[in-house]
Amino acid sequence: MVGDVSYRITAEGSDVADTVFALLNTVVPSSLQLFAMATQMVAISPVLSFVSALVISLMALVSAYFGEELREVSNKANLSIAAVSAYLNEVLPAILFVKANNAEYNECMRFKRLAHDDLYKRLNKKRMKTLVPQIVQLTLFAVLLAIFVGSSIAASDLSRVISFITSLVLLIEPIQDVGKAYNELKQGEPAIERLFQLSSFKPKVTKEINEVRVESVAGEVKFCNVSFAYGDSTPLILNKLDLYIKAGQTVALVGPSGGGKTTLVKLLLRLYDPLSGHILIDSHDIQSLSLESLRTHVGLVTQDTTLFSGTIAENIGYRDLLTKIDMEKVKHAAQIANAVEFIETLPEGYATNIGPRGSLLSGGQRQRLAIARALYQNPSILVLDEATSALDTRSEMLVRQALQRIMKDRTVIVIAHRLETVLMAERVFLLKEGKAQEISRSSLQDDRHDSLASSGLVI
Numbered sequence: 001m002v003g004d005v006s007y008r009i010t011a012e013g014s015d016v017a018d019t020v021f022a023l024l025n026t027v028v029p030s031s032l033q034l035f036a037m038a039t040q041m042v043a044i045s046p047v048l049s050f051v052s053a054l055v056i057s058l059m060a061l062v063s064a065y066f067g068e069e070l071r072e073v074s075n076k077a078n079l080s081i082a083a084v085s086a087y088l089n090e091v092l093p094a095i096l097f098v099k100a101n102n103a104e105y106n107e108c109m110r111f112k113r114l115a116h117d118d119l120y121k122r123l124n125k126k127r128m129k130t131l132v133p134q135i136v137q138l139t140l141f142a143v144l145l146a147i148f149v150g151s152s153i154a155a156s157d158l159s160r161v162i163s164f165i166t167s168l169v170l171l172i173e174p175i176q177d178v179g180k181a182y183n184e185l186k187q188g189e190p191a192i193e194r195l196f197q198l199s200s201f202k203p204k205v206t207k208e209i210n211e212v213r214v215e216s217v218a219g220e221v222k223f224c225n226v227s228f229a230y231g232d233s234t235p236l237i238l239n240k241l242d243l244y245i246k247a248g249q250t251v252a253l254v255g256p257s258g259g260g261k262t263t264l265v266k267l268l269l270r271l272y273d274p275l276s277g278h279i280l281i282d283s284h285d286i287q288s289l290s291l292e293s294l295r296t297h298v299g300l301v302t303q304d305t306t307l308f309s310g311t312i313a314e315n316i317g318y319r320d321l322l323t324k325i326d327m328e329k330v331k332h333a334a335q336i337a338n339a340v341e342f343i344e345t346l347p348e349g350y351a352t353n354i355g356p357r358g359s360l361l362s363g364g365q366r367q368r369l370a371i372a373r374a375l376y377q378n379p380s381i382l383v384l385d386e387a388t389s390a391l392d393t394r395s396e397m398l399v400r401q402a403l404q405r406i407m408k409d410r411t412v413i414v415i416a417h418r419l420e421t422v423l424m425a426e427r428v429f430l431l432k433e434g435k436a437q438e439i440s441r442s443s444l445q446d447d448r449h450d451s452l453a454s455s456g457l458v459i
């Protein structure tokens with residue numbers, strides 16, 4: 001999907017530009033020449049002009065037929081290159097994983113298959129594109145010759161015939177140009193359609209007319225009777241779920257894989273709207289808040305710690321990338337997130353570039369940077385999707401320390417995968433079969449402790 005969209009915007013965007021250029025470049029001069037030559041032909045011989053018009057119309061019909069074929073072939077070629085682009089976007093960033101799994105040969109074969117299909121479809125398109133004008137040209141010259149021979153035998157005034165044929169030749173040239181532009185249009189049409197399809201995608205959530213901006217919130221969160229499914233005919237992931245979190249509380253969500261923990265926080269961030277029920281922050285229904293305001297008060301640290309190429313400061317101050325990053329806030333956030341100790345050892349400190357997706361940092365460093373980024377906005381509610389990947393003991397301790405500091409003065413909802421993190425929370429909820437059921441902390445510390453781990457709910 002990502003590769004497909006990027007291909008539409010880049011390569012197909014350039015196809016669209018070529019199409020528009022071909023049309024603009026041809027239509028005006030060709031129309032003028034067409035008009036002038038057609039007038040002269042009618043003046044010389046209305047009958048021959050009529051015959052020529054019939055032949056030209058026939059050729060236009062043939063071209064239209066081939067144009068449709070070209071459109072179809074172009075569409076297939078565009079889809080095949082988009083598939084190659086999507087494949088490369090997915091596999092190249094995961095090349096370490098591919099190598100670690102000895103999967104180079106498999107990936108090579110998958111790539112070859114896609115590339116071969118792409119080669120075949122693109123050659124088809126080129127073949128079609130060159131064949132059509134040649135067929136049209138050959139037929140037109142044959143017709144021209146027939147008219148010339150026929151009329152030279154029938155007519156007494158050869159100079160009129162030559163003059164007519166000259167006009168016809170000069171008429172054919174712009175017709176061919178229009179034909180080429182038509183070809184370009186047919187070839188570019190799928191790209192135009194696919195590009196405009198992008199702008200017709202409907203967002204999952206829509207703005208409310210009377211939405212409000214709230215400057216600050218205390219951080220109370222309520223899920224009231226919330227039901228949600230991803231599609232019309234897919235099962236309910238949340239089923240009349242109720243959950244109440246007091247401002248400033250830290251809550252751990254545990255549950256089986258696929259139980260809906262991530263879905264719950266997606267709803268809190270309004271990445272989706274519930275099918276029914278309400279989600280309230282400080283008694284404001286989140287659907288009545290502006291999205292910008294909501295997402296200022298709710299911070300998110302995802303499991304896969306999405307970082308971008310750029311400096312440490314740009315990654316922490318990501319929200320202000322286009323305005324002015326506040327270095328004081330960056331340093332403060334880095335301090336709370338326990339990131340200062342490694343940032344200061346980097347050659348250029350906060351100005352060090354961390355490579356694509358933060359690839360120059362270790363897993364633990366990436367996690368602390370992601371925490372610092374969420375803290376930069378100082379949200380009243382913080383959602384943490386704890387990483388499942390193991391860290392070394394020291395990194396683990398530094399991340400945990402950072403989490404403890406964060407939990408002090410805000411509401412924290414942590415999707416917990418480790419028992420230690422679960423035990424850091426004041427309240428623990430088990431998300432299962434669409435409902436949230438509270439587990440008492442005291443039971444966790446004794447008998448449930450082992451049962452949570454052995455049932456696979458935590459690591």
Ligand SMILES: Nc1ncnc2c1ncn2[C@@H]1O[C@H](COP(=O)(O)OP(=O)(O)OP(=O)(O)O)[C@@H](O)[C@H]1O
Pocket residue numbers: 230237255256257258259260261262263264
């Ligand atoms: N974008 C999506 N479209 C369709 N179904 C989805 C989508 N995202 C998640 N699901 C489905 O919703 C269910 C709940 O997923 P969710 O990610 O909320 O679970 P989870 O409890 O966070 O799991 P895990 O602990 O494994 O991360 C799963 O069955 C999943 O397949």
